[in-house]
Amino acid sequence: MMDPSQEEQPSAGSQPAGWSRWLRIVVAGRNPKATLVRVGVLIVTCFLLFNRFVLLPIQIEGISMLPTYKDGSWNFVNALAYLQHGPRRGDVVSIRLAGIHRMYLKRIIGLPGETVAFENGHVLIDGQVLDEPYEKTPCDWDYPPVKLGPDEYFAVGDNRTMPWQAHKFGRVGRDHIVGKAIL
Amino acid sequence: MKIALRLVLLAALAALGVWLWMILFPSPEKVIRQRFAALARAASSSADESDLMRLAAGQNVAGFFSTNVELKVEIPNFNDHSSVEREEIAQAVVIGRSRSGGLKVTFPDVNVAVNPDKLSAVADVTVDADVRGEHDSFLQEMKFTLHKVDGQWLIIRVETVRVLS
Numbered sequence: 578m579m580d581p582s583q584e585e586q587p588s589a590g591s592q593p594a595g596w597s598r599w600l601r602i603v604v605a606g607r608n609p610k611a612t613l614v615r616v617g618v619l620i621v622t623c624f625l626l627f628n629r630f631v632l633l634p635i636q637i638e639g640i641s642m643l644p645t646y647k648d649g650s651w652n653f654v655n656a657l658a659y660l661q662h663g664p665r666r667g668d669v670v671s672i673r674l675a676g677i678h679r680m681y682l683k684r685i686i687g688l689p690g691e692t693v694a695f696e697n698g699h700v701l702i703d704g705q706v707l708d709e710p711y712e713k714t715p716c717d718w719d720y721p722p723v724k725l726g727p728d729e730y731f732a733v734g735d736n737r738t739m740p741w742q743a744h745k746f747g748r749v750g751r752d753h754i755v756g757k758a759i760l
Numbered sequence: 761m762k763i764a765l766r767l768v769l770l771a772a773l774a775a776l777g778v779w780l781w782m783i784l785f786p787s788p789e790k791v792i793r794q795r796f797a798a799l800a801r802a803a804s805s806s807a808d809e810s811d812l813m814r815l816a817a818g819q820n821v822a823g824f825f826s827t828n829v830e831l832k833v834e835i836p837n838f839n840d841h842s843s844v845e846r847e848e849i850a851q852a853v854v855i856g857r858s859r860s861g862g863l864k865v866t867f868p869d870v871n872v873a874v875n876p877d878k879l880s881a882v883a884d885v886t887v888d889a890d891v892r893g894e895h896d897s898f899l900q901e902m903k904f905t906l907h908k909v910d911g912q913w914l915i916i917r918v919e920t921v922r923v924l925s
Contacts, residue, residue, distance in 0.1 A: 681923070732924060
């Protein structure tokens with residue numbers, strides 16, 4: 578019969594074998610087949626979660642969303658945010674072009690059917706000044722009223738310090754809105 | 761066991777056959793995607809280009825277009841709707857490259873729809889042009905119409921798609 582204390586404390590001669598077993602357990606687990614299945618499931622889950630379907634990782638380029646989002650910062654877009662309802666005023670959304678590898682990040686300020694205008698830097702929704710607590714930069718834009726269609730939103734960046742001609746903003750169709758920025 | 765092994769070998773052989781078929785006879789969609797990848801490489805330029813390189817690049821880029829190209833684009837100082845010849849495209853590329861200190865063009869998204877006749881197609885493309893020294897890159901969705909002429913897919917129409925308007 579083997580002494581249990583001997584089993585727990587291997588002799589110096591059996592140390593390499595013990596180390597290799599320990600390393601194998603760390604890398605592949607006690608049951609390598611089950612570990613392989615777990616790794617496979619994890620990879621598929623991460624792919625579904627982070628690539629296109631639920632959470633899209635994005636890196637922000639440019640200064641149009643300053644000071645809310647800095648150039649070079651990372652964020653995630655929740656692609657399921659608008660399954661139950663459409664975008665809401667104040668939401669920061671990602672807007673796709675031909676695909677999702679390059680997108681605009683803008684804030685929704687106008688909803689379908691509304692008329693949006695800029696007057697002395699203030700946003701007017703159907704003639705009423707919109708309260709924008711997120712807007713911290715000075716703005717002197719004057720932009721004629723835009724009537725939105727039944728499936729259109731008005732999107733604009735938070736950084737309105739530059740002339741409006743240099744800023745990409747305006748009407749966007751619902752089908753181009755991919756999701757909502759979560760951070 | 762032998763049957764299972766034969767089945768696996770047969771499946772592997774079939775997969776290899778399909779893969780070879782796709783390599784040797786690519787679908788029109790794949791050919792058009794490869795054309796756009798080549799166009800992006802041809803349109804990109806480095807800062808230290810010689811005049812001769814610019815001329816060659818102009819001809820190279822123009823080779824992706826038909827002899828007459830219909831343009832419906834919104835670019836400053838450019839007519840909204842016009843028709844240009846291939847040679848004009850080559851000249852415009854040369855002038856553009858001489859003025860910019862380097863340009864990197866990519867098409868990160870290319871959606872191709874080939875018409876049933878397999879001789880014409882429409883590609884919805886995101887154009888990302890990064891001009892050296894400028895902070896913001898030019899980002900635009902564009903629609904390209906292509907025709908297959910003498911076995912080559914050539915661009916016959918370029919149109920700006922307004923996402924934010």
